[in-house]
Amino acid sequence: MALPLGGVVVNALMISALYALVAIGFTLIFGVGGVLNLAHGASITIGAFAAYYVSSVFGLGIWAGALAALVVPALFSAAMYLGMIQYVEDNPITVMILTLVTFIAVEEVVKIVAGTQAVAIQSLLTGQVAIGNGLEANRLLVFALSWVLIGLLFAVVNYTRTGKAILATSMSSKGAALVGIESDRMYLYTWILAGAFAGIAGLFLASLQTANWSMGRTPLVLSFSIVVLGGIGSIRGSVVGAYIIGFLETLTTSYVDSSLTGLASLVVLVLILLVKPEGLFGREFTE
Amino acid sequence: MAFTKMVNDTKSSATESRQSKAGRRDDRRDSGSRSSRRRFLAASGVGFAGLTGLAGCLGGGTSGPTGPVKIGVLAPEPGSNPIGASIAQSAKLAAEQLNQDDGILGNDVEVIVKDTHEKPSTGRDVYQDLTVGEEVDFTTGIFTSEVLLALMDSISEQETIHMSTGAATPDAATMVKDDYEAYKYFFRTGPVNAHFLGQNMVDFANANFSNMGWDSVYVLVEDYAWTKPVESVLNNQLGEAGVDVAGMKRYAGGTEDFSTIYDQVEQSGADAAFVAMAHTGTPAVVQWIKQQRPFEFGGIHVPMQLPSYYQATKGACRFAITQNSATPTSEITSKTVPYANAYHDANDKYPVYTGYITFDAVKQYAAAAESASSRAATDIISKLESEPFTGTVGTIRYYGQDEAYPHDVVYDPSGENGVRPLWLQWQEHDGAGKQVSIHPDSVAEGSYRKPPWV
Numbered sequence: 017m018a019l020p021l022g023g024v025v026v027n028a029l030m031i032s033a034l035y036a037l038v039a040i041g042f043t044l045i046f047g048v049g050g051v052l053n054l055a056h057g058a059s060i061t062i063g064a065f066a067a068y069y070v071s072s073v074f075g076l077g078i079w080a081g082a083l084a085a086l087v088v089p090a091l092f093s094a095a096m097y098l099g100m101i102q103y104v105e106d107n108p109i110t111v112m113i114l115t116l117v118t119f120i121a122v123e124e125v126v127k128i129v130a131g132t133q134a135v136a137i138q139s140l141l142t143g144q145v146a147i148g149n150g151l152e153a154n155r156l157l158v159f160a161l162s163w164v165l166i167g168l169l170f171a172v173v174n175y176t177r178t179g180k181a182i183l184a185t186s187m188s189s190k191g192a193a194l195v196g197i198e199s200d201r202m203y204l205y206t207w208i209l210a211g212a213f214a215g216i217a218g219l220f221l222a223s224l225q226t227a228n229w230s231m232g233r234t235p236l237v238l239s240f241s242i243v244v245l246g247g248i249g250s251i252r253g254s255v256v257g258a259y260i261i262g263f264l265e266t267l268t269t270s271y272v273d274s275s276l277t278g279l280a281s282l283v284v285l286v287l288i289l290l291v292k293p294e295g296l297f298g299r300e301f302t303e
Numbered sequence: 304m305a306f307t308k309m310v311n312d313t314k315s316s317a318t319e320s321r322q323s324k325a326g327r328r329d330d331r332r333d334s335g336s337r338s339s340r341r342r343f344l345a346a347s348g349v350g351f352a353g354l355t356g357l358a359g360c361l362g363g364g365t366s367g368p369t370g371p372v373k374i375g376v377l378a379p380e381p382g383s384n385p386i387g388a389s390i391a392q393s394a395k396l397a398a399e400q401l402n403q404d405d406g407i408l409g410n411d412v413e414v415i416v417k418d419t420h421e422k423p424s425t426g427r428d429v430y431q432d433l434t435v436g437e438e439v440d441f442t443t444g445i446f447t448s449e450v451l452l453a454l455m456d457s458i459s460e461q462e463t464i465h466m467s468t469g470a471a472t473p474d475a476a477t478m479v480k481d482d483y484e485a486y487k488y489f490f491r492t493g494p495v496n497a498h499f500l501g502q503n504m505v506d507f508a509n510a511n512f513s514n515m516g517w518d519s520v521y522v523l524v525e526d527y528a529w530t531k532p533v534e535s536v537l538n539n540q541l542g543e544a545g546v547d548v549a550g551m552k553r554y555a556g557g558t559e560d561f562s563t564i565y566d567q568v569e570q571s572g573a574d575a576a577f578v579a580m581a582h583t584g585t586p587a588v589v590q591w592i593k594q595q596r597p598f599e600f601g602g603i604h605v606p607m608q609l610p611s612y613y614q615a616t617k618g619a620c621r622f623a624i625t626q627n628s629a630t631p632t633s634e635i636t637s638k639t640v641p642y643a644n645a646y647h648d649a650n651d652k653y654p655v656y657t658g659y660i661t662f663d664a665v666k667q668y669a670a671a672a673e674s675a676s677s678r679a680a681t682d683i684i685s686k687l688e689s690e691p692f693t694g695t696v697g698t699i700r701y702y703g704q705d706e707a708y709p710h711d712v713v714y715d716p717s718g719e720n721g722v723r724p725l726w727l728q729w730q731e732h733d734g735a736g737k738q739v740s741i742h743p744d745s746v747a748e749g750s751y752r753k754p755p756w757v
Binding site for chain 2: 019020023024027031072128131132133134135136137138139144150152154155224225226228231234266269270274275277
């Protein structure tokens with residue numbers, strides 16, 4: 017018995033917004049700094065557990081938890097750039113190894129501190145909204161907030177001086193330097209933005225599903241597919257890619273088999289790399 | 304907290320491992336049973352201290368080792384995992400109580416805890432430390448089925464009784480059945496094996512579903528090896544019990560998002576999701592409640608067995624039900640509540656199921672040794688086989704050599720001649736969550752309550 021399409025589309029719309037949040041940060045760091053940040057998944061986990069500790073363990077409420085999910089991963093991301101990446105960013109192999117090791121180390125620390133069992137955090141909003149068969153209000157809020165954040169990022173990048181400077185750096189760091197832009201500072205900003213976005217995605221995932229030590233992995237792998245599909249470095253491409261991958265995933269799990277999570281996106285990844293390696297939106301940010 | 308694996312994964316290659324060791328076992332029989340232990344010692348170079356220590360042990364005749372009775376405890380992360388902590392602390396509690404009462408056969412009881420890290424290779428190493436290095440009288444604990452199966456050959460070679468208190472794989476008992484002489488040192492004090500876990504689900508359905516209004520259920524089992532025997536029993540017997548099975552799904556092990564799966568349950572029109580979940584239990588129950596799905600929820604849900612679960616999930620398990628070995632307030636026998644309280648006094652928290660069972664294992668071993676007036680493994684084995692023991696989780700008896708699962712604890716739906724799991728629902732009383740037993744009647748503290756949104 018096939019599921020009604022309406023519900024499946026709603027599921028896909030919701031989850032895709034979350035994927036977009038994760039993929040945007042991933043693509044920003046790559047597009048602006050040329051760094052493949054494999055520790056991006058760690059920011060998701062850190063965001064989720066920061067929210068868990070602040071809201072549930074310290075009992076400060078879910079909105080204080082949300083703030084922690086924004087700030088702590090942003091700081092982690094900044095610390096990673098300042099303490100490690102800025103010294104090795106010209107050596108992609110070293111960067112990959114360092115970011116991968118950091119990701120694993122973060123997972124291990126979370127495992128030791130919080131255990132291997134998933135933890136639940138409160139919903140940002142409780143209750144149901146009368147749409148279709150009833151929709152969890154929290155899911156709707158997550159969807160809306162994701163889009164607000166994506167919209168804000170677009171506005172910042174396109175209409176503020178700092179945003180334009182980030183864009184300029186991504187186009188040509190030499191050119192940017194010539195007009196007085198400190199590219200190091202721009203790199204730092206992108207790391208902070210990416211960390212904060214991934215952290216918020218972690219909060220949302222924890223609030224909708226649960227949080228566990230390995231929760232950053234699937235979104236990281238999906239981000240690969242999304243940014244390759246959308247075009248590496250393109251924010252617009254990431255959003256479109258997130259929706260394509262999100263729909264593909266949801267349709268596969270709904271109509272083919274729920275155990276095929278992640279498979280469809282990997283097939284897309286391979287196909288795009290072979291057929292159209294520049295992705296749907298090319299590299300807007302390339303030199 | 305790896306309590307996700309109460310019931311644990313069975314290892315499909317058990318047969319293979321049995322075959323591969325047949326040769327070694329024949330060698331051992333040719334040269335006499337104790338000599339293999341000596342050979343192992345010499346070969347592995349444990350050292351002079353170990354050898355001198357063993358000399359007394361080997362010369363002990365039929366009465367077995369002398370000196371303090373040493374209990375080797377194998378626990379997964381006893382410092383942080385409630386499953387492992389319950390195993391370790393319960394063994395210590397049982398030993399303390401025995402020592403206050405003149406120990407075992409007048410000897411002091413010592414407990415040595417080793418961490419398996421849930422890894423077969425680590426399990427093997429620490430098992431050797433315990434048996435060869437520490438020369439323990441018997442071992443207990445083990446939670447992960449893979450670790451247990453990896454140790455079966457060592458248990459056989461060391462000829463040291465192991466009373467297993469966490470793993471659910473029926474494969475270990477099958478090994479006893481296939482080669483009793485080699486594997487007779489293995490006993491599963493609890494929980495009932497995975498086959499009977501499924502059987503108990505069917506028995507619960509028979510007894511309660513019509514009252515609960517669960518006329519039609521959608522079976523959800525996570526795709527780990529431990530659920531295979533459970534699923535096969537449900538598949539064969541749930542229909543016969545008059546339950547309409549609206550659907551049956553074996554979903555992927557790593558599932559975190561249950562939206563699609565719940566859409567399918569919802570669409571099937573089932574009254575409830577009847578589940579077997581350990582690793583994936585928390586996201587499943589949390590999403591069921593947060594999304595207020597219009598069906599009820601319960602079955603074997605390992606995380607929900609944890610006494611602190613309500614607090615850990617901020618109440619996101621309310622109205623869900625699960626099978627369990629015991630709860631701190633359920634009077635299965637006169638020993639259940641006193642044990643739970645003593646554990647709480649010592650540790651400031653209540654144990655999970657592995658604690659009750661480990662406590663029983665140590666006490667039963669002591670009773671068998673006293674009854675046999677001997678510490679020799681073979682003497683104690685015959686007592687364990689023949690003398691029932693009343694523990695905290697019920698009457699502990701083991702299946703005989705000719706039955707399907709020799710040395711597994713007997714499952715008895717009546718609870719008189721074996722153990723039977725109980726069923727509980729998480730309910731809220733005075734603003735706090737409580738595991739309220741709802742089945743069987745003899746231990747029930749309340750009745751099932753429907754979730755208000757269904």
